[in-house]
Amino acid sequence: AQGRATQQRELLRITVSSIGDAVITTDVQGRVTYMNPVAESLTGWTAPDAAGQWLDAVFRIVNEDTRQPVANPTTKALHEGVIVGLANHTVLLHKSGGECPIDDSAAPIRDELGHISGCVLIFRDVSAQRRMQRDKSDQLLTARLLASIIESSDDAIVSKSLAGTIQSWNAA
Numbered sequence: 001a002q003g004r005a006t007q008q009r010e011l012l013r014i015t016v017s018s019i020g021d022a023v024i025t026t027d028v029q030g031r032v033t034y035m036n037p038v039a040e041s042l043t044g045w046t047a048p049d050a051a052g053q054w055l056d057a058v059f060r061i062v063n064e065d066t067r068q069p070v071a072n073p074t075t076k077a078l079h080e081g082v083i084v085g086l087a088n089h090t091v092l093l094h095k096s097g098g099e100c101p102i103d104d105s106a107a108p109i110r111d112e113l114g115h116i117s118g119c120v121l122i123f124r125d126v127s128a129q130r131r132m133q134r135d136k137s138d139q140l141l142t143a144r145l146l147a148s149i150i151e152s153s154d155d156a157i158v159s160k161s162l163a164g165t166i167q168s169w170n171a172a
Contacts, residue, residue: 024121025109026074030055033118042102042125044095059121064089064101073106074119081116083107092123101130 016023022039026032032055035047043050043058050058061070073084085105092102104123108116150157150170158169 021122021124024050024055024059026055026078026119026121028078028116028118030072030074030078030119032058039123042092042094042100042123044098055121058095060093061086061090061102062093064091073104074121077106077108077119078116081108081110086123100125100127102126 016034017036019036020038022042023034023036024032024039024043025034032050032053035043035045035050035058040046040050045053045058055074056072059072059074061072062068063070070086070090073086076082076084083105084107086103090102090104091099093099102123103126104121106119106121109118109120111117153170154172156170156172159167161167
C-alpha cells in the first residue's frame with residue numbers, strides 16, 4: 001500500500017510538472033508549497049527559493065494600464081472557498097524586473113472532509129494573444145482611416161473586381 005501511494009504521488013508530481021500552464025500551490029495561510037517549472041520560468045523564482053514564501057512576494061501582479069497592484073486571487077479563493085479569475089490586462093512582474101501579461105484562476109484545495117487546505121493558482125503567458133489583439137486593433141484603425149480618406153476625398157474613387165465589376169464608390 002505504501003509503495004502504491006508513493007507511485008501515485010510520483011505520478012501526480014510528474015503530471016503537474018508536465019502541464020503547459022504555470023501551477024503554484026499554497027497552504028491555507030497563502031505560503032507557497034509547490035511550483036511547477038513553467039511557474040518558475042514566468043515568476044523568476046525557483047521552487048526551493050519560493051517554498052514557504054508568501055505568494056504575494058512570488059506572484060506579483062499589477063494592472064497593465066494603471067500599474068496599480070491587483071488583488072491576489074488566492075486570497076478570495078482561500079477566504080470564500082470559490083474559484084476566482086483575474087481581470088483582463090493583468091501583468092506578472094518577474095523577479096528580475098521583466099513582466100508578461102497573464103491570464104489565471106485560483107481555486108481552493110479541499111481535503112477529503114471538504115475543508116480548505118490550500119489553494120492552487122494556474123496561470124499562463126498571454127503575450128502572443130495580446131500582440132494579436134493589438135495587431136488586429138491597429139489593422140482596424142488603419143482600415144477606418146483609409147475609408148475616411150476615401151469618403152472625404154473630392155476625387156471620384158471607384159473600386160472594381162478583377163472581372164471589372166464596380167463594387168463601391170465614394171460620394172464624389
